[in-house]
Amino acid sequence: xxxxxxxxxxxxxxxxxxxxxxxxxxxxxxxxxxxxxxxxxxxxxxxxxxxxxxxxxxxxxxxxxxxxxxxxxxxxxxxxxxxxxxxxxxxxxxxxxxxxxxxxxxxxxxxxxxxxxxxxxxxxxxxxxxxxxxxxxxxxxxxxxxxxxxxxxxxxxxxxxxxxxxxxxxxxxxxxxxxxxxxxxxxxxxxxxxxxxxxxxxxxxxxxxxxxxxxxxxxxxxxxxxxxxxxxxxxxxxxxxxxxxxxxxxxxxxxxxxxxxxxxxxxxxxxxxxxxxxxxxxxxxxxxxxxxxxxxxxxxxxxxxxxxxxxxxxxxxxxxxxxxxxxxxxxxxxxxxxxxxxxxxxxxxxxxxxxxxxxxxxxxxxxxxxxxxxxxxxxxxxxxxxxxxxxxxxxxxxxxxxxxxxxxxxxxxxxxxxxxxxxxxxxxxxxxxxxxxxxxxxxxxxxxxxxxxxxxxxxxxxxxxxxxxxxxxxxxxx
Ligand code: NAD
Numbered sequence: 001x002x003x004x005x006x007x008x009x010x011x012x013x014x015x016x017x018x019x020x021x022x023x024x025x026x027x028x029x030x031x032x033x034x035x036x037x038x039x040x041x042x043x044x045x046x047x048x049x050x051x052x053x054x055x056x057x058x059x060x061x062x063x064x065x066x067x068x069x070x071x072x073x074x075x076x077x078x079x080x081x082x083x084x085x086x087x088x089x090x091x092x093x094x095x096x097x098x099x100x101x102x103x104x105x106x107x108x109x110x111x112x113x114x115x116x117x118x119x120x121x122x123x124x125x126x127x128x129x130x131x132x133x134x135x136x137x138x139x140x141x142x143x144x145x146x147x148x149x150x151x152x153x154x155x156x157x158x159x160x161x162x163x164x165x166x167x168x169x170x171x172x173x174x175x176x177x178x179x180x181x182x183x184x185x186x187x188x189x190x191x192x193x194x195x196x197x198x199x200x201x202x203x204x205x206x207x208x209x210x211x212x213x214x215x216x217x218x219x220x221x222x223x224x225x226x227x228x229x230x231x232x233x234x235x236x237x238x239x240x241x242x243x244x245x246x247x248x249x250x251x252x253x254x255x256x257x258x259x260x261x262x263x264x265x266x267x268x269x270x271x272x273x274x275x276x277x278x279x280x281x282x283x284x285x286x287x288x289x290x291x292x293x294x295x296x297x298x299x300x301x302x303x304x305x306x307x308x309x310x311x312x313x314x315x316x317x318x319x320x321x322x323x324x325x326x327x328x329x330x331x332x333x334x335x336x337x338x339x340x341x342x343x344x345x346x347x348x349x350x351x352x353x354x355x356x357x358x359x360x361x362x363x364x365x366x367x368x369x370x371x372x373x374x375x376x377x378x379x380x381x382x383x384x385x386x387x388x389x390x391x392x393x394x395x396x397x398x399x400x401x402x403x404x405x406x407x408x409x410x411x412x413x414x415x416x417x418x419x420x421x422x423x424x425x426x427x428x429x430x431x432x433x434x435x436x437x438x439x440x441x442x443x444x445x446x447x448x449x450x451x452x453x454x455x456x457x458x459x460x461x462x463x464x465x466x467x468x469x470x471x472x473x474x475x476x477x478x
Contacts, residue, residue, distance in 0.1 A: 001022075001031065001032040001033070001178070002019075002032065002033045003022075003032060003033065003034050003035065003177055003178075003181045003201055004035060004181075004201075005035055005037060005041055005045070005198075005199060005200045005201055006181075006184035006187075006188070006197070006198060006199040007041070007044050007045045007048050007198050007199075007200070008044075008048035008051075008052075008194050008195045008198065009188065009193075009194025009195065010194075011184070011188075013035060014035035014036060014037045014038065014041050014200075014201070014202070015037070015038060015040040015041050015044075016035070016036055016037065016038040016040075016041070016206070018035070018036040019033045019034065019035060019036060020033070020034045020035075020036050020174055020201075020202070020203065021033065021034075022034050022089065022174075022175070022176075022177060022178070023324070024088060024089075024091070024360070025089075025090060025091030025320070025321040025322060025323050025324065025360060025361050026088075026091045026311070026312050026320060026321040026357055026360040026361075027356055027357055027359060027360050028325075028359030028360050028361075029359070031088060031089070031178075032089075032177065032178065034174055034177045034201045034202070035200075035201045035202060036174075036201075036202050036203065036206055036207075037200040037201055037202035037206060037207040038202070038206050038207070038210070039206075039210035041200050041202070041207065042169070042200060042207060042210045042211045042214060043210075043214070045169045045198040045199075045200050045211075046140060046169060046211075046214050046216045046217060047216075048194070048195040048198050049140045049141075049167040049168060049169055049195055049196075049198055050140055050167070050216055051195055052167045052193060052194065052195025052196050053137070053139065053140060053166075053167045055193060056137075056162070056165060056166075056167055056193060056195075056196050057136075057137045057165040057166070057167075059165070061116045061117060061119055061163075062117055064116060064162065064163050064164075064165065065112075065113040065114070065116045065117040065163065066113075067162070067190075067192060068109045068110070068112055068113035068116070068159055068162070068163050069109070069110065069113045070190045070192075071109045071159075071183075071186060071187060071190060071192070072106050072107075072109035072110045072113065074186045074189055074190050075105060075106050075109065075155075075183070075186050076106045078182060078186065079098075079102045079106065080098075080102075081182065082097070082101060082102040082105055082151060082179055082182060083097040083098035083101065083102040084097070085178040085179050085182060086101045086102070086150060086151060086176075086178070086179050087312045087313060087320070088178070088312070088313075089150065089175075089176045089177070089178040089179070090147060090148070090150065090176050090275075090320075090323060091276075091312055091320040091321030091322065091323060091360070091361065092275050092276070092312060092320045093312050093314075093317040093318060093319070093320050094312060094313050094314070094315060094317070095315055095316075095317070096274070096275060096320075097312075100149070100152065100275075101149060101150070101151060101152050101179075102151075104149075104152045104155070104156075105151040105152055105154075105155045105179070105183075107443070108152070108155040108156050108159045108443075109155060109159045111159070111443045112159035112160045112163045112463070113159075113163065115160075115163075115444075115460065115461075115464065116160075116163040116164065116464070119135065119464065121133065121134055128476060128477050129474055129475060129476045129477060130474070130475050130477070131472050131473070131474045132472070132473045132474075132475070133470055133471070133472050133473075134470070134471050134473065135164060135464065135468040135469070135470055135471075136165070136468060136469045136470075136471055137164055137165030137166045137467075137468060137469070138164075138166055138218050138219045138242055138467060138468060138469055139166060139167075139218030139219065140166065140167055140168070140169070140216055140217055140218050140219070141157075141161045141166045141167070141168040141169070141217070141218065141219040141220070141221060141467070142168070142169055142171065142211045142212055142214075142217045142219070142220045142221070142222075143157040143158060143161060143168050143169070143170045143171065143221050144171045144208055144211070144212070144220070144221070144222045144223070144224065144232070145157070145170070145171070145172050145173060145180075145223050145224070146173050146223055146224045146225070147173035147175040147176040147323050148275060148278045148279060148280070148323070148383075149275070149279070150172060150173065150176040150177075150178075150179050150180060151179035151180065151182070151183060153223050154170060154172055154179075154180055154183065155183065156458065156463075157170075157221045157223075157458075158170065158183070158197060160458075160463035160464060160466075160467045161219075161221070161467045162196055162197060163467075164464060164467040164468040165468070166218075166219065166467055166468075167195060167196050167197070167198075168196070168197055168198065169198045169199070169200060169211060169217075170183075170197065170198070170199040170200075171199075171200055171201075171202070171207055171208050171211055172199070172201070173224075174201065174202060174203045174204075174207075175323055175324060176323075177201050180199055180201075181199075183197075183199075184197070184199050204228060208232075209231075209235065212232050212235045212236055212241075213235045213236075213238070213239075215239065217241060218241060218242060219241060219242040219243075219466075219467070220232060220236045220241050220242070220243050220244070221243075221244045221458075221466070221467075222243070222244065222245050222246070223245075223246040223247075224246075224247065225247065225248055226247040226248040226381070226407075226452045226453070229245045229247040229454065232245065233245060233455070242466070243455065243456070244448075244454075244455065244456035244457075244458065244466050245454040245455045245456065246280070246447075246448055246449070246453075246454045246456075246458065247280075247409075247449065247452060247453050247454040248280060248381040248383070248407060248409070248452065248453060249280045249281060249282075249381060249407050249408075249409030249410060249449060249453050250284060250285060250379060250380065250381050250405040250406075250407040250409075251271075251281060251282065251283050251284065251285070251407075251409055251410045251411045251412075251430070252283065252285045252286075252287050252398075252401065252402040252411045252412075252428075253268045253271055253272070253283035253285070253286045253287065253411065253412045253413075253414065253438070254287045254392075254398045254402060254411065254412070254413045254414065254424065255268065255286065255287065255288045255289065255292070255296060255414045255415075256289050256398075256413075256414060256415035256417070256420070257289045257290075257291035257292050258415050258416045258417055259292075259414040259415050259416065259436075260414075260416065260436075261292065261295065261296065261299065262299075263436070264296075264414040264436075265296065265299045265300050265303055266303065267412070267414065267436070267437060267438055268283060268286060268300065268412075268414070268438075269300065269303045269304055269307070270438060270439075271283035271412055271438035271439065272284060272286065272304075272365075272385075272387040273304070273307065273318075273319060273365050273385050273387075274439070276319055276320060276321070276322055276384060276385045277365075277382070277383065277384045277385040277386060277387070278322070278323065278383055278384060279439070280383075280409055280410075280453075281409060281410040281432075281438070281439055282383075283387070283410075283411065283412055283438060284381075284382060284386065284387050284388070285373075285378055285387070285388055285390065285401075285402075285405075286300075286387055286388070286389045286390070287390050287391075287392050287398050287401055287402065288389060288390070288391060288392070289391075289392055289393070289394075289398070290391050290392070290393055293391045297346065297369065297389060300367065300389075301346050301347050301367055304347055304365050304367055305347055307319050307365060309351045309353075309362070309364060309365070310351065310353055310354075310357070311353075311354075311357070319365060319385065321357070321360045321361045321362055322361040322362070322363065322384060322385075323361065324361060325361055327361065327383075327384065328361040328362075328363060330382075330384070331363060331382060331384035331385075331386060332363070334376070334377055334380075334382045334384075334386060335348065335366060335368075335386065337376055337377060338368045338371060338375070338377040338386075338388070341371055341372070341375045341376065341377065342370060342371065342372070342375075343368040343369070343370055343371040343375070343377065343388070344368065344369045344370040345366060345367070345368055346367040346368065346369055346389075347364070347365070347366065347367050348363075348364050348365070348366030348367065348368075348386075349363075349364050349366075350362060350363060350364060351363075351364050363384070363385060364385070365385040365386075365387075366385060366386045366387070367387055367389065368386065368387070368388045368389070369388070369389045371388050371390070373390050373401045373404060374404070375388075378390065379404065379405045379406070381407065395420065395423070395424055398424065399424060399427045399428060402428050402430075403427075403428060403429050406451055406452040407449065407451060407452050407453045408429045408430045408431065408449050408450035408451035408452070408453050409430055409431055409432070409448075409449035409453035409454070410430055410431065410432040410433065410434070410449070411425075411428055411430050411432070411433045411434075412433065412434040412435070412436075412437070412438045413425055413433060413434070413435050413436075414435075414436055415435075415436070418435065421435045421436075422435070429450055429451060430449060430450060430453070431446070431447070431448045431449040431450055431453065431454075431457070432446075432447065432448075432449075443459055443460060444459065444460035444461075445459055445460060446458075446459050446460070446462045447459040447462075448462075
């Protein structure tokens with residue numbers, strides 16, 4: 001499969017004439033060729049978006065909401081195709097690609113269509129004047145996304161961005177370009193006005209960086225790693241671009257003595273290892289109160305070892321492959337560090353798989369105990385199927401450990417005492433906490449982190465706010 005950029009309503013090759021390989025994480029084979037775009041491609045895409053802006057921004061909210069619904073309808077017909085491509089490109093299990101990736105990609109367009117249709121002008125009456133607050137588009141947006149949830153995260157940005165009247169250039173991860181291409185084909189099929197959505201493929205250095213620094217980009221919405229986010233922030237700040245950063249996480253799952261142990265173990269296994277632990281929200285530090293520590297560990301390890309790892313296209317597979325050989329090496333390095341730091345590996349190693357997967361990026365889910373809460377594996381983002389388990393004594397101790405990282409994205413608390421859960425939740429420096437559940441999303445709620453996990457929030461009215469400029473018009477009465 002040879003992919004092309006999508007600029008001004010046309011699929012075009014990169015000006016560079018260079019290509020990058022797209023590999024299957026499960027088998028290591030080449031499954032596609034991706035253009036390695038450069039700043040000339042970026043320039044063309046930005047020009048196309050800029051030309052499309054006057055017409056697109058002149059449409060009403062209802063008209064743009066209708067376009068979002070058209071995209072959703074057309075994407076929905078490709079539901080199985082989205083799941084298949086996503087599973088092949090990322091190495092994730094097909095069932096997960098269907099239930100999470102395909103489902104949310106369609107839902108994101110429908111959700112924002114409804115939200116934008118329902119937007120109302122706000123009025124603030126004074127004794128002698130009326131204030132009218134309206135939402136205007138920001139302009140041309142750069143939407144940059146990572147490889148772990150490719151279309152899920154891209155659609156989460158495209159829908160509110162164009163819904164609010166902006167025109168955009170998408171830059172998906174070079175490691176997982178397939179479903180971004182499928183979205184462009186969908187957009188082309190429904191004849192969305194040309195230039196409203198453009199896409200350039202390529203890596204961060206040749207394509208992402210010139211896109212962020214381009215003079216005609218007004219807004220940057222970035223989801224990815226914290227160190228990349230820092231580079232993006234510096235580049236965007238130079239010309240005061242509107243900026244949203246959704247970055248890394250190192251999230252704690254806090255398990256109290258009085259939790260429902262069966263449900264908690266199942267929930268915490270899911271939060272530790274969903275998508276091979278490659279979700280920014282994954283609970284990779286598991287804090288267990290001393291009274292149930294041994295019991296929890298025994299049940300947890302049992303359930304982890306029961307997860308089926310292997311062929312991503314098998315409906316019964318729970319864990320697939322890691323995204324790349326480099327990422328696998330990073331995870332192996334962290335496991336080595338854990339051993340050096342005194343960690344005890346309770347389960348892990350390499351899965352035994354059929355020959356067709358021998359060149360893929362595989363590692364078994366790994367559980368590590370006895371590490372200090374200050375250790376590197378307990379505080380740095382590993383972003384793989386590796387969790388560390390720590391013991392705590394009381395509420396204050398759990399809060400202190402949970403706050404002891406540079407990240408502040410999410411977390412979960414497991415207890416039957418909801419008053420305590422809420423009290424503890426409020427003391428944790430993160431953007432999101434789940435109580436007795438994890439990754440239970442209502443798209444109207446704010447999503448995002450504090451500290452090194454990012455700046456700003458996405459979701460519901462927070463996305464609407466970011467992808468628009470609010471303007472107040474004050475009229476004095478006679
Ligand atoms: P990454 O930072 O390496 O890449 C993300 C995107 O940025 C890719 O498209 C990449 O090509 C591009 N990029 C790289 N360098 C760039 C530059 N200088 N300028 C502009 N763009 C550039 O991240 P990744 O490895 O793809 O994704 C994993 C990371 O993403 C993890 O840290 C994870 O926690 C984070 N993540 C966060 C969220 C969230 O919502 N907070 C969601 C998913 C993933």
